[in-house]
Amino acid sequence: MTIARVQCFTFSGIEAVPVEVQVQISRGLPAFLVVGLADKAVAEARERVRAALSAMGLSLPPKRVLINLAPADLLKEGSHFDLPIALAVLAAMEVLPREEVGEYAALGELSLDGSLNPVAGVLPAAIGASALGLGLVCPAAQGGEAAWAGDIRVLAAPDLLGIVNHFKGLQVLSPPELAGRAPASAAPDLAEVRGLETARRALEIAAAGAHNLLFVGPPGSGKSMLAARLPGLLPDLSPLEALEVSMIHSVAGILDGGRLVMRPPFRDPHHSASQAALTGGGHRARPGEISLAHRGVLFLDELPEFPRATLEALRQPMETGRTTVSRASAHVTYPARFQLIAAMNPCRCGYLGNAARECGRAPRCGEEYRMRISGPLLDRIDLVVEVEAASPAALSRAPPGEASGPVATRVAAARERQRVRAGTAGPVTNAEADATQFALVPEARTLAEQAAERLGLSNRGFIRTLRVARSIADLAGAEAIRRTDIAEALAYRPRISERRG
Template identity: 45%
Template sequence: MSLAVIHTRALLGVEAPCVQTEVHLANGLPAFTIVGLPETAVKESKDRVRSAIVNSHFEFPQRRITVNLAPADLPKQSGRYDLAIALGILAASEQIPSTQLNNYEFIGELALTGELRGVRGAIASAKACVNANRVLICPKANEPEAAFCAAQNSLVASTLLEVAAHLHQRVSLPNPEVNLAPQSATSYPDLADIKGQLQARRALEVAAAGGHNLLFFGPPGTGKSMLAARLGGILPPLSNDEALDVATIQSIIGNSQPELWRQRPFRSPHHTASGVALVGGGGQPKPGEISLAHQGVLFLDELPEFPRSVLEVLREPLESGRVSISRANAQVEFPAQFQLIAAMNPCPCGYVGDQTQRCRCSPQQIARYRQKISGPLLDRIDLHVPVATLPISDLHSKPQGECSATVRARVEHCRAHQLQRQQCPNSQLKGNLLQEHCSLDLASKNLLAQAVTKLNMSARGYDRILRVSRTLADMAGEAHISATHLGEALNYRALDRSQQL
């Protein structure tokens, strides 16, 4: 009887499973058994592993084989265990040296020919190997992920035979080599395409500079969606840690486009999306749209058309920056530090308050339409900005405004100042940091107190006014918040002012 144990701490990035393979004499026909809560794809690995070993010119043991995927209470899924299972069988049958297995972690799906195929979540595996000070051997198809995260702690192989030769110390597997281009903003539409709408452009820059949530509302065709689509082009580039977080989430869902890993995500789900689609979930929990928008933008167009129950699931992640998904057999936490930008019409027909006076909606219809967005959710949106219809003369003769590159330079300078001062954007100021960096003089305190009382604002709304005011002061290059900054911040809370509802 022979037993080979392969530690695979990197397989899930969180747990510490291992593959135990036992080969011993059988009474009767040989049997190949996999235990440890394997799903169908894992059970089917028996046939893939058998064919891969034979086609790689190894001998498949004609004995009873038991593969134990420990810990037994953790469900195992996908074909990522194939390579580890095959190596365990070869080591237990003494066809490769088992002592070499202690130095590595293995992930990879096997083809029937013995070739290695890529798997999802390779970046999470590589990060786990870095933390555990281990070396990861992964398929050549996962070379971009391994290079992005841990090029020096990873090796890549194309076939099972190459891995076996490396373990025999006959050849050495190479480190991954992929040159990833830096983030480029050219893939985003240019802000220069927007004519007029000076207040909306200003609000967009404020939102980008401080990381604030933003809601545009106005008649159809005024440019709300166009403005929102250009937010990504004026945001500062991702830091290395932020880019690694984005790439890890993209790797989990199987996105193998490394040129997108250094760009801030821009997600725009349709209003028919379910709550699970937004926050994630499923039998085996997977990230949803808010996690796919981590360190980027989540754009919800036609906000009132989303079911209210779906919108309500955004409330906790908007505050905490993460989402916890609980199931009977698992609890998973995904990051969700996204910037929400939304657009909506002011009424069902869209023309209430328009100069043409085309609206025929009753007050009850307008109230029902706006009540689809709850007060607690609206309270979590820092800026409520009207986007009015442009006169036809402006469409003909209005020159283009500033381009995205010019605005982005100012945003980067402002954001860098915030990170140097408080190590986070203004939108994330809380507790003592909020009190320290958003202190007010007596006149400003009186102004804000009057506004909060008149508008019936909550404590959360009060804090968000302070954060936006802090961003406006930073954009002006001033150390302290003045009444001017408070006034502009209050002006961006249009939906809190009852006379405009």
């Protein structure tokens, strides 16, 4: 009596945790047992495996078939265990050579006819298999995704029979080609935004340093229009960032065709989204919107309409760049280094300050509406801009604004200055940098310190002001932060004390 072994993986965040599928066929009453803390999807694999073998003209022996998923105290979730269980069973039945099968990890979902369906997590699984010195067996549709792991043997088959024939030497599965890069979605051009020069300037500064930005203005003033044009100003992701973002999308099952994500993601959840949907969680602790926006933009329109607890859950990830989903059985951590862009009306009716249209509860309605955004959350927002609605006459006569191309060029140059200044091991953007290391001219330092004292800025607010000033200086090509850079950064700083008073 021997044991056949095939390597597989379960996932903790974007980390692929090795799981060994062990199969023992022994004498006893016919049974097909799965042990090792498997969830319902894994337990159901026995029926899919039985049907897939039957489609190939094989049947399980009338013996006791025991499948153990080791380590036994680690929760196993998902249908991707179907393929390694089937391969281990075939190896235990001596249909496949055990030594050759043991040189590969596997994941994939079986259909009843033996075909292989795509599953989530192929990219991190391929990277994990490569680290173990193993190849990877996966569905044909995801061979290109697995190939991004680098120097790894990938067997991408359309069905279980193709894998059996490959190991038996009856056919050869060719190595898959790289899936390529995901095409960049066409971002609307900034030239379509007429007027709103202050808001356009703030958007450029936010793009240059990956700073958090809040637009406040009446309905139809252009807040969402400006936010939608931010992705067109951002540079491509670096190879390391692209791999990290693609791994998150792979685990979430949204990596389109296995193609690498090269553009910063843009996520805009509705304000009815739950806390688990935004920060991660659910039955299988899936990544939330803040992780899917990693190294990209999270746009929250109608910010005060989000549940208070949901917004407060953003505070820690905005500081640390990661989020941890805690469960009784496990703690799962996902990267969440996102840039928050938010928009809100000045009050519930939206027309506070417009005597002809505001409601009868003004200005108290505006105070109550803004109080939905807590001080600690507002303190984490670097730039706040009041967006005034232009009159129809002014809008129709205004010339087209500067196009996205020249602005994106300036942003890319500013990002390159940050990269050179920080070095290869330093922070990617000014939003993550250590502001105490910034060079300031004496007049700028004096103004920053005096303003922080007079405006009652928190230590966080002071540091974030310096970071914004550094981005302004980078856009101008200045080596040190100047007094004018500090003054402009302070003009965008949210005034928590005024908000409360």
